[in-house]
Amino acid sequence: MRTRHKSILVILLFVTSAFAQQSADEDLVNSVFRQLLAAPAAAHPGQKYTSWPPNVGIISAQRDGERAAEQMRLNAFAAAPDCHPIVRISQGLVSDVVRGDHDVLALILGHELGHLLLGHPLCTPAKDTPSVMEMAVTREHEYAADAKGYELALAAGYSVRRGLKGLQRLDEVSHYSSFEALGADHPSWTDRIARLDREQAPLWRTMSAFYDGVSFLATENYELAANCFRSVLREFPQAADVRGNLGYTLLMQYIDQLRDDDLRALGIGQIATGSFYAESLHLKSKLRGVDTALWTEAVQTLKAAEQADPTLALVKANLGLAYLVQPTGPDPKQALTYLVRAGSMLSGDKDLQNAYGETAVRAVANNTAVAYLAAGNRRGADGVLQFLWDKQRRITDEQSLLQTAALYFNVGTMLASSDEPDQRRVAADVLLKYLRVESADSIWWKLAYEKYDGVCSGASNGCVTEPQLKASNRTFVREVAAVDLGGGKSLRLGESFRDAKTRIGQGQPVGSVSGASTLRTHYPQYALDVVASDVIIAIILNAKGAPELHLREMGTGSGKASIRYGMTTDELETVLADQPYRYEGLLDAWVPYRFYPGIGIAVRVGPQKTVDELVLVRSSMHSTGE
Numbered sequence: 075m076r077t078r079h080k081s082i083l084v085i086l087l088f089v090t091s092a093f094a095q096q097s098a099d100e101d102l103v104n105s106v107f108r109q110l111l112a113a114p115a116a117a118h119p120g121q122k123y124t125s126w127p128p129n130v131g132i133i134s135a136q137r138d139g140e141r142a143a144e145q146m147r148l149n150a151f152a153a154a155p156d157c158h159p160i161v162r163i164s165q166g167l168v169s170d171v172v173r174g175d176h177d178v179l180a181l182i183l184g185h186e187l188g189h190l191l192l193g194h195p196l197c198t199p200a201k202d203t204p205s206v207m208e209m210a211v212t213r214e215h216e217y218a219a220d221a222k223g224y225e226l227a228l229a230a231g232y233s234v235r236r237g238l239k240g241l242q243r244l245d246e247v248s249h250y251s252s253f254e255a256l257g258a259d260h261p262s263w264t265d266r267i268a269r270l271d272r273e274q275a276p277l278w279r280t281m282s283a284f285y286d287g288v289s290f291l292a293t294e295n296y297e298l299a300a301n302c303f304r305s306v307l308r309e310f311p312q313a314a315d316v317r318g319n320l321g322y323t324l325l326m327q328y329i330d331q332l333r334d335d336d337l338r339a340l341g342i343g344q345i346a347t348g349s350f351y352a353e354s355l356h357l358k359s360k361l362r363g364v365d366t367a368l369w370t371e372a373v374q375t376l377k378a379a380e381q382a383d384p385t386l387a388l389v390k391a392n393l394g395l396a397y398l399v400q401p402t403g404p405d406p407k408q409a410l411t412y413l414v415r416a417g418s419m420l421s422g423d424k425d426l427q428n429a430y431g432e433t434a435v436r437a438v439a440n441n442t443a444v445a446y447l448a449a450g451n452r453r454g455a456d457g458v459l460q461f462l463w464d465k466q467r468r469i470t471d472e473q474s475l476l477q478t479a480a481l482y483f484n485v486g487t488m489l490a491s492s493d494e495p496d497q498r499r500v501a502a503d504v505l506l507k508y509l510r511v512e513s514a515d516s517i518w519w520k521l522a523y524e525k526y527d528g529v530c531s532g533a534s535n536g537c538v539t540e541p542q543l544k545a546s547n548r549t550f551v552r553e554v555a556a557v558d559l560g561g562g563k564s565l566r567l568g569e570s571f572r573d574a575k576t577r578i579g580q581g582q583p584v585g586s587v588s589g590a591s592t593l594r595t596h597y598p599q600y601a602l603d604v605v606a607s608d609v610i611i612a613i614i615l616n617a618k619g620a621p622e623l624h625l626r627e628m629g630t631g632s633g634k635a636s637i638r639y640g641m642t643t644d645e646l647e648t649v650l651a652d653q654p655y656r657y658e659g660l661l662d663a664w665v666p667y668r669f670y671p672g673i674g675i676a677v678r679v680g681p682q683k684t685v686d687e688l689v690l691v692r693s694s695m696h697s698t699g700e
């Protein structure tokens with residue numbers, strides 16, 4: 075009797091665990107499919123089908139009959155019974171081929187969703203579902219569905235390369251050789267990988283990591299930007315533009331770490347880059363100074379990009395810039411070789427000018443002038459600076475401000491070194507303009523003040539003192555993108571949530587954020603919540619014991635400040651005095667937050683006038699145009 079009880083128990087356990095597995099599989103299929111649907115390319119495909127989004131599910135013997143389930147042991151398909159689009163995947167495919175691999179599943183579901191978005195499956199009478207197995211799939215349709223599927227998977231943050239490699243590996247074991255298991259006319263996985271490499275150019279642009287990289291670059295989070303571009307390159311190693319971006323990012327990181335002593339030692343004029351601050355707001359204090367290894371990596375990366383695609387003018391321009399800030403001192407000859415080449419490519423090609431924009435053209439011209447000055451070629455510098463001076467733009471945004479500032483600096487310092495009193499008088503005026511528009515924390519500001527101090531006695535309105543100038547200076551605070559959790563752990567916006575979980579644990583899922591394909595997860599031990607799709611989109615500090623956020627005020631020497639959960643609005647306003655904010659619904663359109671776009675922080679103020687929620691969010695998620 076005892077044995078019988080035991081065996082019943084065993085069977086019961088087996089049955090429950092099989093059910094548990096089945097529902098876990100269904101959850102996985104649903105969540106990956108939802109993720110793919112969130113991509114912009116997955117919008118409703120027009121009039122073809124009467125409903126959208128498609129219904130997705132695992133084929134089961136119960137629902138679809140024993141025979142269908144057996145026939146479709148390793149299968150997936152898209153169909154439109156009664157014009158209602160569906161995607162089905164067999165249990166065999168999920169348990170033997172997918173085996174919990176998100177990238178493989180994203181590829182299979184993306185391909186099927188691709189067929190629907192392209193309108194391949196015709197509307198059929200409702201009962202006819204299994205007949206789609208005989209549906210003729212042309213090779214053209216297969217390739218088109220592949221391309222669409224890759225686009226969806228990449229946009230959703232999955233790796234197509236890993237997925238294809240996974241399928242190729244499994245082909246040997248399971249003979250799963252095509253998406254719909256129709257055999258004959260299907261390209262092999264090896265074929266598909268080769269095709270992926272050939273047709274990569276438009277694809278990497280669809281990767282979320284590429285856009286994340288660009289947005290991190292724009293907000294000067296160079297380490298994060300470099301990580302993003304590296305992950306795009308893992309997927310598409312031959313993408314020269316992406317490699318060029320990585321090289322530029324590394325170069326910016328190198329320049330970002332220079333101190334004013336380092337710059338004094340280089341003895342060059344103000345170069346034009348994205349932008350340039352004395353100190354960054356990275357949360358961890360890092361070793362600053364000349365990082366030769368970083369410079370070398372930047373130059374090697376840029377050279378590899380140049381070799382892969384010699385038509386990229388900006389890669390040449392950035393190589394020129396790199397030689398101006400070389401750790402052992404500027405090499406103006408090398409710099410000019412690249413800058414002049416980039417300049418002539420840009421000036422001779424209207425399409426290139428349009429593609430790169432006016433900012434890039436001006437930056438190249440400015441840096442060419444700096445290189446001429448460093449080479450002692452005053453005539454060459456004078457010509458380029460005169461050209462830029464005549465074509466000055468109105469200051470409308472950060473970019474135009476930085477370029478105008480660089481122009482004032484370079485013209486001012488050049489004229490200040492002249493022996494003619496007239497030129498020195500003009501220098502005083504131009505340098506004063508510079509000192510008024512540039513942040514006092516720019517590492518060139520101090521150098522400019524020294525030059526100004528040397529020539530201002532001859533100026534018509536005398537000398538303005540350093541404290542007077544600083545008092546009227548603007549403040550900058552860099553976007554905060556990470557939270558320090560203590561114990562060497564941190565959490566970054568934009569990083570893979572799967573990776574983050576290996577450090578901080580699974581947490582407690584709280585539910586989805588209104589309507590979106592994102593999930594909110596609660597971490598009581600850190601007193602915070604994470605909102606993530608595949609990547610972390612927001613970090614919410616909302617309980618006692620939550621980590622503080624450290625900010626560094628870029629203004630008049632007030633040093634560090636921090637904001638934290640539970641502080642009063644008075645305290646908050648003292649710290650964030652000059653930061654502009656607007657009210658905005660963040661996670662829920664009906665709950666207003668004070669959103670500070672400049673630093674990527676949103677604050678919900680509670681009834682006691684305290685900070686009840688502090689949210690780190692990428693400002694690129696929001697429209698910044700006002």
Ligand SMILES: [Zn+2]
Pocket residue numbers: 185189211215216219253254
């Ligand atoms: Zn197909």
